[in-house]
Amino acid sequence: MEVGWAAGLAASFLVSWTAAAYCYWYVRWLPKGAPRLLASIPVFATYSILPLVFSRETHILGVALNFCIFTWMGSFKVLLLCWDRGPACDPWVLASFLRFAVVMSFPAHIRREGRVVKKHVPVGSPWLHRLMKAETWSMLIVRSVLKLMLLVALCLRALPFRDALPQIAIYALYTILLYLFVTIVLETFAAIANSLFGIIVEPHFDNPLAAASLEEFWARRWNLLVSNSLREVVYQPVLAALKDRTRKHVLKTSEEQPGNHSRATNDALKQSLHRRSSNGVERSFPEGRHGLEKEEQNYGVAKFWAMLATFFASGIAHELAVYYLTLQVTGEMTAFFTLHGLATGLEAAWSSYAPKTRPPKIICRFLTLGFCFITACWLFWPPVARGADLEVIAEMQSFIQLFQFKFVSG
Known part of the structure; x- marks a missing residue:
């Protein structure tokens, strides 16, 4: 049954944490390999259904987020768990179900070297360098807010003139919007994991424009x-x-x-x-x-x-x-x-x-x-761009208009 944003998020949260509990108290106690893999089939099936909770016609961003977080990344983490590998098998994570559920449900790789560590940025560094590199929750929130402002500006100023732009310019605009949207989502999740649960996650992007080779771009710069x-x-x-x-x-x-x-x-x-x-x-x-x-x-x-x-x-x-x-x-x-x-x-x-x-x-x-x-x-x-892009644009603009209405009326 397809639902709206609020009900969809609640359903995703409930189902994902139920799946995490199943993995924590049952799957991980089985012998690694085939026994765990077979026991994880219900989790894989559940993750494949989660994106369908949202209506594809009216909440396509919810479909995309559920797919990326659970169907893709969540399934990968369960696969690694089947062979005692990956972030969910870290002793510090396994010591607490709360940490385990957060790691399994959040799009994040925790950073650990015997203990949770932060990405150190010298205190005396220029403010712009600290803003771009620091992985503390406060800097993550600041970066997310700045990128959100740019995303809103592009949605309000550039997207309305989409039909007047050449196709290559439209794709360039989509690339910028994709980067901004993905980084906002991932950095927001990283800030929540850091501030509420004490989990330091690995950076998700590292200046993709500086890549000097395809290997560097895909392996060390992009997503x-x-x-x-x-x-x-x-x-x-x-x-x-x-x-x-x-x-x-x-x-x-x-x-x-x-x-x-x-x-x-x-x-x-x-x-x-x-x-x-x-x-x-x-x-x-x-x-x-x-x-x-x-x-x-x-x-x-x-x-x-x-x-x-x-x-x-x-x-x-x-x-x-x-x-x-x-x-x-x-x-x-x-x-x-x-x-x-x-x-x-x-x-x-x-x-x-x-x-x-x-x-x-x-x-x-x-x-x-x-x-x-x-x-x-x-x-x-x-x-x-064969239809899904227009649905995403309409949904993003409706979010912005709803926010503006509430802000003005408030």
Whole structure:
């Protein structure tokens, strides 16, 4: 049954905390792996239904928020919980159901290094630097208010002239509105989690305009909540599986062809295959010839396929989001993120094999942002702009008008 905003938020809150209680007092006590995964099926089903609580015709923002927070991010956190990973498995979080429910229900990754820590910004830093970087709840609220003012100004001054703008200008405006809306929502949730529950969350964006490569843009600049979740749920498991397969193949080859390697080289190969890189994913480093060099090449191939699988999974998730909003599946979102996965892989190969040919950083920034915007105009925005955009615009303007009416009448 479709409901309005107030009833929809109440229903989402009640259902999400019920699902969190189910995971806290039942799922997490089961053996990790398949038993937890099977027991979590009701949670996945519940999260998939939550966006439908809101009316798609009149409350499409509620549909989008429920999908992103619960159907996507919530399901990812439950998946990680099934294998004792992710933010919900932190001992500090597990010590309290309240913390557990907040982490499972809020679009946030907590920041912890043995204890909750804040992003330190020197006290003597310029006020603008503190405003842009500090992760305290007060600075998060200030940033959200400033961005909300800009969002309202664009809705009142720019959107009414939408029909007079060229299509590329409309997509540029949509990109700005999307960034403002997403950051306002995420930073507001982060401020609530910080002020009420003492949870410090990781920053969600880090100056996307400064990205000098596609890898930097997607992995370290744009919507870090999504990129970190995809890294944990897709990239690392796929890379680990491919690495394990590569390890077995290389060791088998080295044992079957002893004439090609010395005993010392084979021992070095076995040791290198068990080393770990700084991010916790197994990685080897060549210490000999032939087989070791071959293994390093295989590692690069494994990284490429793991990265491509990650982008493809992101495309499927965005495709599902479009379906919830428009009730149509076009494949354009999947194509957009798959294309970016291929481009990021080619870019990484370029940096590895011909690093001296890369242009200056300012040119790289221009090329990176240009590629993102052009491909977004081609594949990302069209499926959204086939009706859903007008519904979102109408809903945002109705919110603003309602606020103005209450403010003036008050």
